[in-house]
Amino acid sequence: MLFLQFALLVVLLPGGDSKDDFQEPTSFRVIYSSSFYNPSRVQALGSAWLGELQTHGWENHTGSFIFLRPWSKGNFSSEELTEIEKLFRTFNIEFNQIFHNHASQWQLAYPFQVQLAMGCELHIGEASVGFARIAYQGSDLISIQNNSWLPSPKGGSRAQQVSGRFNLNKVFLETWHRLLTDTCPRFLLGLLDAGKADLQRQARPEAWLSTGPSPAPGHLMLVCHVSSFYPKPIWVMWMRGKKEQQGTQQSDILPNADGTWYLRKSLDVEAIEADGLSCRVRHSSLEDQDIILYWEHRSSTGWIFLAVIVPLVLLTVLAFWLRKRWTRCEPPSNLISLE
CATH class of the missing domain: 2.60.40.10 (Immunoglobulins)
Incomplete structure (x- = not known):
């Protein structure tokens, strides 16, 4: 059923009738960042983006979404959004607990920061592409592919250990797979439909x-x-x-x-x-x-004017000043000599 909806992209994509120069994939992504200050204190920040437009925030204390646009709920029901909020609250707790529990084993020195980017992209005529990546201190650590977490080639032994730990929870892996391949594309299509008037706004440069x-x-x-x-x-x-x-x-x-x-x-x-x-x-x-x-x-016109006219004006002013001064200094012709 999802693939039948991709025909709507031609109508829903912002600027869908513009030149090839401007076409780009439409994406929805969630950015999640946890700052671990010490073994008992962590602060999490979250946001969600439709392309480069922020559509959602994250209330860390309550684990609730903040809807930043009138159409940020897309076409999802309140029940579906509540279920997704519960998933993110559970993820927030487990995610932070894993890194706290393994900080010593994975050689994570406090304070440190862990970032997550997850979401999906829609391409006209193609299947959606889901993605999820985790980074440590801004460097790639692991990413999800084919329903499993894989270590980054540059992540070393730490990436190997982290991916092994995240792959232990098979139920959570299935949940990730469903979110990235089904929930995210449906939600993205709903956002494009609900926010169509706003997203298709045009302002001339x-x-x-x-x-x-x-x-x-x-x-x-x-x-x-x-x-x-x-x-x-x-x-x-x-x-x-x-x-x-x-x-x-x-x-x-x-x-x-x-x-x-x-x-x-x-x-x-x-x-x-x-x-x-x-x-x-x-x-x-x-x-x-x-x-x-x-x-x-x-x-050409401007610089020629400045190069020719301005020097002529300066020379005229200088000549007038010298003539006036010379006239003042010249003795009167009818002055009688005393010699």
Whole structure:
């Protein structure tokens, strides 16, 4: 039955009719982190994400989900969500207890941190892909494959011991398998359906050009700013005609306060080579109408004006000042000599 629902992805995926440049797998993942301060104190934090949008939080004291969006429950019933909460509360207790009990054996020095990432990805026309990975101090330790935990090649003997311990509980392995292969894909499809209006929102980008600090004498740092766009996938490039310019540097894509995004693309060029360059922006909200901003009016006309007009003005002012001073210093022609 689950595979019949994948036909809905064409309709439900955000930006499903956009260009190939913007298509990416749709994923739902849970991030869980336990900080072990000493043998009697541990603090757990949890969150859940639809792609790069946080949809859930985790109340550590009560073991309850925090629904951050009006549609964060998807199409699951209250009974199903309560059952999943119970599973996570049980997991939270057992997970932390295992690492406390084996801290000495696995050479885990307090304080230390253990992270878990689990979830699933949906691909159009393909089966869903479930994943679960556990890391120690940010380094991969074990991951689940084919209904069993496998040690990371870089995890050494510690990874071998941890995977062996986690594989002892066959009932829990079956629960993991069901969560990753059935529960997670169904919940993800429900989120996409319930949040469709929000997820398919489109905001057109705004773009402008500027210069950054000069990287070297005779060079310009051209900067293309793009802001206020949603969803996040976007393509921005400095071009000369139809040729992409090598050496273009992109900043991180940063969030705006209204939920839209901002980025900038920079290009270091010789000043005499700047004429003819343009910044091109493609985004799903623009359909086939790319934004193209040309630099030549700013570079050739602007710099010629500054290079020619400004020196002429300075020379005129200087000549006027020298003439006025010379006139003041010259003696009057009708002055009678006393000699």
